[in-house]
Amino acid sequence: MPAPDAVWRAPTSDSGKFFCVRRRFSRGAITIAVIVIVLAVAITAGVYVLLQRAKPFVAGENCQVTTPRGSLTLEIEQAEIAATIAAVAERRRLPQRAVVIAYATALQESKMLNLPFGDRDSVGIFQQRPSQGWGTPKQLLDPVYATRKFFAALVEVENYQKMPLHEAAQAVQRSADGTAYAQHEEDAKILAAAFTGRVPKALHCWFPPPKDSEQAEPRTDRARKELVRALGNTAFSDGKISARSTRRGWLIAAWSVAHAQRYGLRTVRYQGLVWSAEDGHAGWVEDPEATARHVRLT
Incomplete structure (x- = not known):
């Protein structure tokens, strides 16, 4: 068997046999090669760390919610609306269950965005309809007003705190498929823990300078x-x-x-x-x- 530093060549046209050419490397060359490899690995690792630390800025602007229940990434508009819902609930001294129901409803209806359009005449974060007596389109596009109207209707639902979330939400919204609200309950609990202040320092946001x-x-x-x-x-x-x-x-x-x-x-x-x-x-x-x-x- 040839030595480890041999280089294999293709077979010759005459004999069909392989032959090898022995290549010798000096200790100095090996040392330089090792140093180059170590430096390359170090530079690659450094670039990776920098990219990881800069990742949020690459993504533009977002917010991160982190609680013991889990983490969520939000658009800044979603974070604004979530914070508004929590503040309105605090003003009314509502329990955390009310906030969870509101979040699950908003996530299903609008992905917690203040939409100026919707099914038929529905608008806003809860997709409330002016024709159903919720208010004017301009009023319903005000997150504070829309949230007040939602909570005013929710507290009228008997035993809303004890019933399944989707039933409480459906009692307010009267949507085509009330069971859809249930799928957002876990995310809603994460948001409620963060925005009601029950979990400290749970929210941070990043965005480019103006x-x-x-x-x-x-x-x-x-x-x-x-x-x-x-x-x-x-x-x-x-x-x-x-x-x-x-x-x-x-x-x-x-x-x-x-x-x-x-x-x-x-x-x-x-x-x-x-x-x-x-x-x-x-x-x-x-x-x-x-x-x-x-x-x-x-």
């Missing part, structure tokens, strides 16, 4: 007014929103992160942590300036 200089300016006053429309009156001073409880504080923090792109918010601070728009994919990181009594927007 191109318009006007949009780059934080509009904290407008953000506060919209939050108040959904959540009700909250003490607000110098960019800080009072949090009466830790859970409510994380609800406000999640609402603020979900609406950060809309209102040009660059940071949201709460309970020793901060979310930053400049590094949104990193999620919440430690910050000594963040207090437990206020959610601070800048």
Whole structure:
């Protein structure tokens, strides 16, 4: 058998036998080859890590919800609507089951998007119909108004908290196939845990910096007014929103992160942590300036 450093050649035309040419490599050449291979592997690994860390930006703009029940990726509009539904429920002091039912309904009806169209005259996140007395198209395209109407109808359903989710949703919606709501129950529970504040720091969003200089300016006053429309009156001073409880504080923090792109918010601070728009994919990181009594927007 030839030595390991031999190179096989094709058979000759005369004999049909194989022959080999012995190739010798110096120790120096072998050392250089090993170094090149090690460097190539290291560079490849480094590029892979960078790509993984930059992955959210490659994807454009999104939000991530992470709870012990699981994780979900949302469009920013979906996160905004989810945060609004949770805030309206908090204002009405509704149980988490009501929020889960609302989320499952919105996921089935519109994929939790504020659609200006639908079956017949249906519009909005719950695909409510003006002809059925839900309100005008303009009203129903306001997520706060649409959510208030949904919850007003839901609480009229006797024992809605104890009945199967799809039955409670169907009692409000009266859709063609009420069983379809059931398929979204698990995702709805993940969303409810995150947006009601029961799971801290469960939401983070990322998006490219604004191109318009006007949009780059934080509009904290407008953000506060919209939050108040959904959540009700909250003490607000110098960019800080009072949090009466830790859970409510994380609800406000999640609402603020979900609406950060809309209102040009660059940071949201709460309970020793901060979310930053400049590094949104990193999620919440430690910050000594963040207090437990206020959610601070800048």
